[in-house]
Amino acid sequence: MLGKVVTMVSAAVLAKFILNYMDWLDVGDTFMFRVQPGDCRTVIHDGGAEDVTDLGEGLVIMSTGLGLGKGQGKMKLLDVNTERVTELEIMDAPGRDDFMTLPHGIYAWKDQESGSWLIYVLTHPADKDMIEVFEFIRTKRARGTMYSLKYLRTITDPNFKNMNDLVVVGRDQFYITKFWTYRPVQYYQLVVEVMTMRHWGGVMFYDGRRARSVVEGLFQPNGINMSPDGKMVYVAEFGNKRLLGYHRSINNNLSPAWEEYADTLVDNIEVDADTGTLWIGCHPVNYRIIDDMFGLFGYALPSQVIRAEMTSDGRVAEIQEVFADDGSRLYGSTAATNASGKLVIGTVSRQAMICDMQ
């Protein structure tokens, strides 16, 4: 009798676990309705733009080539007025053949004293991650202004493996997310880590010399950014489909402030400098992005952008979906920003799009 009860309870617990797991994978989601804020145009057709950042004055800088091979990553610049994309030439580049391999999260930091922009780019050469630091150079020519990047230095740390995105708070000081522990070459270990939902990710703080852990136990923390006043740090906890808000303390430690469930795999976060509004690129159907991570069946990746309006004390006031596509026009959105009133959306490895916003 007791044996039968134990069996039934175990079966029920197992069934519940399986159902929750299938729900996490978004197994039942067959349909994606289109949502768009205005007319949209493709500005990059191939190579993607995993992370995008607005520099103001209609210029958006992007890291491209996350899906390509060694040394093939490029930094590109989009002018939202002309909608032209140009490749940014890199001056004084180091001679390494794995320089600019798989560029990932980026951050544009403005040095308030000199007025110059420093661009930090996270890259993934073979066994450890490297953050390349550039200065954004404007050269006035007779036929107009030319833009380029001047390589300054490379930042590494023994802890920097499998990082995803960063937010810079001072010269060479930044918070950086650690997505997972196994490297993509450790394929089977990675499959187990993801499919058993290990919370082995976290946030580190690099103080200019070395990195230390400030948040642990997160499930695939992806995008990271900060409120305009620097008091709140936002983390997109991809695996748990939610946004996390942290208070920043004087010593740069982070303490949890709030969690906001978004029901979609949140990727990169961009923050409007004037309103503090968050623009987040998302992957709405989990099993499809997992399929892409592990290169299995080649399902089309849908796209989605959500906008989170914040209260004055850095909490989420309202989340709204501003863009959605089933993948036929925009494949695998990862990041979005509001640049001079236009929505610029980047993807893992295919297109980048610009939409008018009324």
Add this chain to the structure above:
Amino acid sequence: MLQSLFYLGILGAALQYFLYYRDWASFNRDFVLKVRPGKCHLAREHGGTEDVDYVGDSIILASAGFNWEGDVGQLLAFNISGEKTQEITLNISNSPRRADFLGAPHGITTWTDPDTGEVFLYVLTHPKAEDRIEVFEVQKSPVSLRYIRTITDPNFSFMNDLIAVGRDQFYITRYNWYRSGDWVKLAHWLHIKEGTIFYYDGHRARQAVSETYFLSNGISVSPDKRTVYMAEWGKKTLHAYRRESNNKLKPLWKEYLDTGIDNINVDQETGDLWIGSHPVTWRIVDFFGIFGKHTAPSQVLRVKVSDGGVDAVEEIYSDNGEEIAGSTAAVYAEGKLMVASVFEQAITCDVEYLSK
């Protein structure tokens, strides 16, 4: 051995049906993202407007006060021209003296005589005795109604919506076989194909399709009157039919939309379908309150169609139920979107952008 396989087969089938039912009811879902086409404001706070129809000159007609008991409801008009939508209770002249006149008003449709320009309004009602379609002539300035006649038919058990294609000629969807409120409410969970489509030719109704449906709900027609669209809510599927010379309907295509589509309004200029829908099934069909206190979310889809089928499905409005609960219908006119719900609010939104 064979017996074990047999039992395994039964278990497998039961499991599969369980998963299908869970997905149909959206039991795993309780989160709806907001989508807005522009600024929205409240046009009506309580009472519901199950169906709406645009008649031009900024006027939208609506049936209000749907209920399960057959209690008398109202007919309303909304003027959407100003910054704030105005609600107007319609004056009805010449109405019959029945105490149950306009009991539980449901689907509505209008038809304009191409020669005289006269506008007629047909309202499906559910007084306790029988389903009746009340026919009115519509005056627009000032907006008022004059009762003309009542249409009944022995085929009209519990119907849902209708679309006029001529003077006193319409297609009408049957929702259930039995008219008892409790049966209709329960039937939402039973998945029995009680529905079908009838054609009323001015004198009597006859079945227009040989198929049956689970909760056949909204029905409308293309601008050229050749294609009829029907929302089969129970199966979350949109159907299109070609009208034949004898007014029978030949199935053309159908598209699963994975959301509880309710009423359809077809834009007479573009042919776009504007559909009010219920994105989380369990939250709208919980008529017996099994799941406690909750509001039903709302959604409006714009479906672009061509002869071949659905070209694109856009989500124009979406809400978790705080701004509007249980949306059943939507109409796009003069740059604005009016969203109506069966029991609660009606709202009007500016539409800042619509793709071509």
